Amino acid sequence: MHTISHEMLTLDRVKQILDNHEQLELGEEAVAAIEKCRKYLDSKMGDIGRPVYGVTTGFGSLCNITIPEEDLSQLQHNLVMSHACGMGEEVRPEIVKIMLLLKAQSLSYGHSGSQFITVQRLVDMFNNDILPVVYQQGSLGASGDLAPLAHLCLPLIGMGEVYYKGARRQSADVWQEMGWEPIRLQSKEGLALLNGTQFMSAHAVWSLIQAERLSKWADMIGTISLEAFDGRIEPFYPHSHRLRRQPGQLLTADRFRELLEGSELIVRKKEHVQDPYSFRCIPQVHGAAKDSIAYVRSAIENEINSATDNPNVFPDEDMIISAGNFHGEPIALPMDMLAIALNELASISERRIYKLISGQRGLPSFLVAKPGLNSGFMIPQYTAASIVSQSKGLCWPASCDSIPSSQGQEDHVSMGANAATKLVRVVENTESVLGIELMNAAQALEFRRPAKSSEKLEKIVSEYRKQVPFIYVDQYMHPLMAASKEFIRREDLY
Numbered sequence: 001m002h003t004i005s006h007e008m009l010t011l012d013r014v015k016q017i018l019d020n021h022e023q024l025e026l027g028e029e030a031v032a033a034i035e036k037c038r039k040y041l042d043s044k045m046g047d048i049g050r051p052v053y054g055v056t057t058g059f060g061s062l063c064n065i066t067i068p069e070e071d072l073s074q075l076q077h078n079l080v081m082s083h084a085c086g087m088g089e090e091v092r093p094e095i096v097k098i099m100l101l102l103k104a105q106s107l108s109y110g111h112s113g114s115q116f117i118t119v120q121r122l123v124d125m126f127n128n129d130i131l132p133v134v135y136q137q138g139s140l141g142a143s144g145d146l147a148p149l150a151h152l153c154l155p156l157i158g159m160g161e162v163y164y165k166g167a168r169r170q171s172a173d174v175w176q177e178m179g180w181e182p183i184r185l186q187s188k189e190g191l192a193l194l195n196g197t198q199f200m201s202a203h204a205v206w207s208l209i210q211a212e213r214l215s216k217w218a219d220m221i222g223t224i225s226l227e228a229f230d231g232r233i234e235p236f237y238p239h240s241h242r243l244r245r246q247p248g249q250l251l252t253a254d255r256f257r258e259l260l261e262g263s264e265l266i267v268r269k270k271e272h273v274q275d276p277y278s279f280r281c282i283p284q285v286h287g288a289a290k291d292s293i294a295y296v297r298s299a300i301e302n303e304i305n306s307a308t309d310n311p312n313v314f315p316d317e318d319m320i321i322s323a324g325n326f327h328g329e330p331i332a333l334p335m336d337m338l339a340i341a342l343n344e345l346a347s348i349s350e351r352r353i354y355k356l357i358s359g360q361r362g363l364p365s366f367l368v369a370k371p372g373l374n375s376g377f378m379i380p381q382y383t384a385a386s387i388v389s390q391s392k393g394l395c396w397p398a399s400c401d402s403i404p405s406s407q408g409q410e411d412h413v414s415m416g417a418n419a420a421t422k423l424v425r426v427v428e429n430t431e432s433v434l435g436i437e438l439m440n441a442a443q444a445l446e447f448r449r450p451a452k453s454s455e456k457l458e459k460i461v462s463e464y465r466k467q468v469p470f471i472y473v474d475q476y477m478h479p480l481m482a483a484s485k486e487f488i489r490r491e492d493l494y
Contacts, residue, residue, distance in 0.1 A: 005108075014101065033108065041320075045072075055187050055188045077185055089135070098205050134199070141200055144195035144309065158175055191310065200335070217434055224457055227260070229279060232270055238250070241283060248286070248289070248291035258456075259456055278352045279352065285345075293338065300331060357440065398415040400415075435485030468484050
């Protein structure tokens with residue numbers, strides 16, 4: 001059970017909640033803050049005496065239109081309903097589930113004005129795996145993730161569709177089955193639900209979890225490739241790395257030396273003086289990716305522990321402030337950086353693949369005994385090159401762009417939602433390329449027998465061979481490549 005409170009929610013804790021299928025509950029601190037804020041907002045409605053954006057007015061460029069008190073609930077209902085304008089592919093269910101968690105967390109701080117029942121229903125949806133249908137396209141990442149969060153929250157008012165028990169269903173039918181009534185939104189409440197960065201930040205959280213796993217596998221696979229290519233150990237000695245003081249670089253070199261400890265291959269006499277950059281510069285490239293991941297993690301952990309809607313309500317100070325905490329720039333830039341960092345892991349991986357099949361250092365061309373009759377590992381490298389090229393295009397920063405909206409009132413936007421969705425694509429692409437490298441590296445390593453690598457690496461290769469066999473002659477490669485990609489989803493081997 002995870003209690004939503006005002007303690008720091010970490011990436012590791014989110015991963016633990018998801019992996020262990022933990023239930024959520026609102027802690028006493030959160031409940032008190034939610035109810036205090038709502039009570040304050042209700043008490044202000046009678047004597048507020050001035051237009052307050054989103055509370056007594058319309059939205060966006062309609063902020064100058066005052067709404068009669070009797071229509072305020074309908075205003076919030078209309079907001080959620082009318083903003084559900086998403087298009088494109090559906091967001092994967094595991095990311096939608098993170099969105100529910102992060103939305104409840106953001107509303108729990110008591111600066112949003114939500115009713116307790118509204119936040120509790122988000123928790124109920126999470127706990128019962130009732131996952132709204134959310135679409136990837138529609139958010140500018142500025143006034144929060146308006147369109148996708150509208151789809152996330154439509155079920156609260158008895159509208160929209162959800163996935164429940166493996167079926168896509170009308171939320172109204174599921175609500176009836178659960179004995180839940182649609183929620184009658186109160187003043188400001190629809191805006192609290194839609195103004196927020198939970199679409200962007202959920203994608204970032206999911207991508208970071210994968211990125212940290214892939215970074216570890218990139219080191220592991222790169223070490224096997226180094227052994228298979230008969231690479232040198234000197235570029236991984238600590239002496240040079242201490243001169244540069246880059247923490248990720250130092251960590252990568254340390255990791256490679258640890259993985260190679262006890263290897264017969266790494267200590268044998270080498271014919272060549274130095275290795276290509278894709279091997280010799282692994283600490284610099286993999287290390288830079290590690291440092292980028294660490295920075296992005298810090299930015300995203302700050303974000304998921306924040307109230308990101310508008311306006312912000314401060315009961316103790318008797319203030320309602322219309323500001324810009326929904327703007328996605330603080331996480332749009334880091335997500336663009338993370339995409340670039342991950343594709344650098346894939347880019348250098350593809351170069352190692354190319355070297356392994358190039359017929360150098362005693363390895364047969366394309367890693368088969370009879371090249372010519374057999375194409376061997378020729379085309380998996382083509383596939384890796386194609387994937388890396390696609391990711392290069394996806395790495396153009398979405399946060400460089402801005403298109404004004406709402407009649408110019410929202411005149412600078414982050415495009416962070418586009419940074420988020422393409423980041424997920426780059427994660428998937430990087431996983432594919434690393435899977436292909438592992439397939440090549442394990443194949444090439446067999447041509448170094450009877451010499452052995454380290455105990456740790458031999459264990460990895462032994463486990464891998466249970467899923468992907470050594471290739472003697474040409475065969476249908478796609479299933480083996482898919483199995484290789486699936487293999488690196490394991491966390492018990494690094």
